[in-house]
Amino acid sequence: MASNVRTRFAPSPTGYLHIGGARTALFSWAFARRHAGTFILRIEDTDVARSTPAAVQAILDGMSWLGLDADEGPFYQMQRMDRYKAVIGEMLAAGTAYRCYASTEELDRMREEQRARGEKPRYDGRWRPEPGKVLPAPPAGVEPVVRFRNPVEGVVAWDDLVKGRIEIANAELDDLVIARADGTPTYNFCVVVDDRDMGITHVIRGDDHVNNTPRQINILRALGAEVPLYAHLSMILGDDGAKLSKRHGAVSVMQYFDDGYLPEAVINYLARLGWSHGDDEIFTREQFVAWFDLDHITPSAAQFNTEKLNWLNAHYIKHSDDARLAADVASRLARRSVDPETGPRLESVVALYKERVANLNELADAAELYCVEAHPSDELLAQHLTDAGRAALASLKARLADVAWEKSALNQAIKDTMAEHGLKMPQVAIPLRVATLGVAQTPAIDAVLEVLGRERVLKRIGRYV
Numbered sequence: 496m497a498s499n500v501r502t503r504f505a506p507s508p509t510g511y512l513h514i515g516g517a518r519t520a521l522f523s524w525a526f527a528r529r530h531a532g533t534f535i536l537r538i539e540d541t542d543v544a545r546s547t548p549a550a551v552q553a554i555l556d557g558m559s560w561l562g563l564d565a566d567e568g569p570f571y572q573m574q575r576m577d578r579y580k581a582v583i584g585e586m587l588a589a590g591t592a593y594r595c596y597a598s599t600e601e602l603d604r605m606r607e608e609q610r611a612r613g614e615k616p617r618y619d620g621r622w623r624p625e626p627g628k629v630l631p632a633p634p635a636g637v638e639p640v641v642r643f644r645n646p647v648e649g650v651v652a653w654d655d656l657v658k659g660r661i662e663i664a665n666a667e668l669d670d671l672v673i674a675r676a677d678g679t680p681t682y683n684f685c686v687v688v689d690d691r692d693m694g695i696t697h698v699i700r701g702d703d704h705v706n707n708t709p710r711q712i713n714i715l716r717a718l719g720a721e722v723p724l725y726a727h728l729s730m731i732l733g734d735d736g737a738k739l740s741k742r743h744g745a746v747s748v749m750q751y752f753d754d755g756y757l758p759e760a761v762i763n764y765l766a767r768l769g770w771s772h773g774d775d776e777i778f779t780r781e782q783f784v785a786w787f788d789l790d791h792i793t794p795s796a797a798q799f800n801t802e803k804l805n806w807l808n809a810h811y812i813k814h815s816d817d818a819r820l821a822a823d824v825a826s827r828l829a830r831r832s833v834d835p836e837t838g839p840r841l842e843s844v845v846a847l848y849k850e851r852v853a854n855l856n857e858l859a860d861a862a863e864l865y866c867v868e869a870h871p872s873d874e875l876l877a878q879h880l881t882d883a884g885r886a887a888l889a890s891l892k893a894r895l896a897d898v899a900w901e902k903s904a905l906n907q908a909i910k911d912t913m914a915e916h917g918l919k920m921p922q923v924a925i926p927l928r929v930a931t932l933g934v935a936q937t938p939a940i941d942a943v944l945e946v947l948g949r950e951r952v953l954k955r956i957g958r959y960v
Contacts, residue, residue: 500532501696504563505686507539508550511747512557514799515701515731515739518765522728523699524563525766525787535693536565541572541685557748561758562780567693572685579680582688582718583641583673591717592673594639595622617669618642641674643684643714651709656726656789658702663709671710687711691720699789702727726789729796731768739799755827755854757815760808769797777810809853817842820849820858827859828866838866843946847938865947869933869955879935880959884926887916889960891923892953900949906941931955 504520506512512520527534536558540546555569572579586592595618597605606616622630623644633639645668652662673684680688686707690698705727715722731739751761762780770793772778772786812820821841828835835841841862848861871880880888894908913923924940931952937943944952 499694499696500527500530501535501694502527502532502699503535503537503690503693503695504558504565505537505539505689505700506554507542508547508554509542509545510550511553511749513747514765514768516554517557517561517748517761518731518768519700519728520558520563521561521762521765522726522770522787522792523697525784526697526699526789527566528784529787532696533566534564535570535695536568537570537572537689537693538568539572539682539685541679541682543573553747553749560749560752561762570689570693572689575685575689576680578692579685579688580674580678583680583684586643586673586717587641589717590624591644592641593622593624593644593670594633595642595670595672596633596637596639597621598637620670623670638676640672640676642670643673643710643717645670645710645713651712653708653712653722653725655705656697656724657729657792658705658727658794661705661708665709665713668710668713671714673714683707683710684714687714687718687720690723691715691718695723697726698723699726699728702729726792728769728792729794732796732798734799734801736798755856755858756804756808757811757855760804760811763811764804764807768799769793777807805853812852812855812858813850815849817845817849820845820855823855824859824862827855828863831859831863833863833866835862835866838862839946839948839951847942847946851938864932864934865951869929869931869958871929871933875929875933875935879926879929881926883916883918884922885960887912887918887923888926888930888956890915891927892956892960895944895949895953895956900945902939902941902945905944909940927956930959 502523504516504523506516506520524534526532538551538554540551558565583592587594597618602618605619605621609616609619622639623642624630646665648665650662650664651668652660655661671683672681674680689695690711708725708727712722733739748761752758759780762783763777766778766783766787767776770787771791775782775786778786821844824841824845825835838844844862844865845858848858852858852861891908891912894911895905898904898908909920909923909927912918913920916923925935927940928935928937928943931947932943947955
């Protein structure tokens with residue numbers, strides 16, 4: 496395929512960027528990258544009542560975090576109003592659009608009568624110009640809408656790159672309003688003008704837009720524009736098979752950042768939501784771009800699986816650079832008002848825990864224990880800081896005062912304390928964990944002590960002996 500591929504992601508800023516939108520953006524981005532084409536970001540903000548600057552920023556933040564960089568844009572439809580109005584003027588002059596003076600009340604009565612007759616409610620073309628048809632004089636004081644003069648015969652058809660051949664009879668489509676009475680253009684019209692002006696070759700979007708496609712194709716043809724290829728992605732279902740909701744994934748993409756996911760884990764997971772490359776489950780962004788095509792997108796609904804996302808996230812954390820993870824953990828600690836400088840090197844803590852956590856918040860939880868004084872619960876103190884446990888810690892504290900501060904020597908000091916008091920490893924190690932970190936379970940205790948450092952270990956043990 497030639498490198499003139501041009502795709503677009505065109506979200507409406509009436510809410511955050513959620514998983515479904517992010518997958519659409521990813522597939523559009525990857526298809527453009529795969530074919531050395533152009534990926535365009537377009538903000539469809541004509542719904543003035545519901546579009547907000549905060550929602551626009553949430554979209555931009557989500558795209559940036561996922562690394563879905565646009566080659567052109569963001570373009571904003573509200574900044575293109577003059578262009579849309581100019582095209583409407585051209586269509587009125589060409590006879591492919593016309594003014595309709597029917598009032599809201601008149602249209603409501605028309606639909607009620609149609610329903611009473613068992614007909615599908617639709618505009619009946621009363622103001623549509625036809626050869627030999629005499630239209631009434633425009634009523635005084637009524638601002639007209641502008642309607643597209645949709646073909647009345649034949650079918651509009653396209654070979655959907657995901658769903659296959661789709662055909663809709665033009666008789667099923669009434670004359671769409673393309674400009675409201677106040678002159679503002681409508682969604683379907685703006686989309687068509689933008690796709691034509693921006694030279695979009697492939698429209699990859701959710702299948703909730705399938706019903707818009709025949710109308711948009713007809714308008715494109717009326718404008719003499721080339722019709723792009725369409726690929727409509729099926730919806731994403733929740734873990735339970737129901738429509739995706741906030742309960743299982745339909746949250747802002749940035750919520751995944753807040754919840755401690757790495758962007759590469761989310762990208763890898765989104766890539767497998769309805770697309771596959773053999774049995775490959777884990778792959779880099781570069782591999783995904785090299786492999787991505789539209790032929791292997793399933794037309795059936797994809798199912799969100801939180802457990803699999805968590806598994807992927809754990810994999811990527813495990814294989815991430817310690818310094819990169821430490822920088823993220825430091826920022827998370829700072830948001831908790833915890834100074835990471837009060838603890839040992841975060842890289843050391845990260846290296847100790849990164850194979851044991853599912854997300855970055857769990858990693859930050861672990862790191863926090865090394866930066867603040869331990870505050871074990873009364874239950875843990877009563878269970879593990881018994882007289883025997885405290886006596887063992889006192890002996891160990893004395894040994895740790897001058898032992899070489901590396902794992903093998905620390906391990907030997909613990910074993911010598913066990914022998915002295917006739918105890919088993921858990922009877923020394925668990926009280927030591929509780930005293931130093933305030934929890935009963937940690938990685939290997941000699942590794943914990945080595946990372947925590949002599950001064951902190953002796954000070955923390957000293958609170959109990």
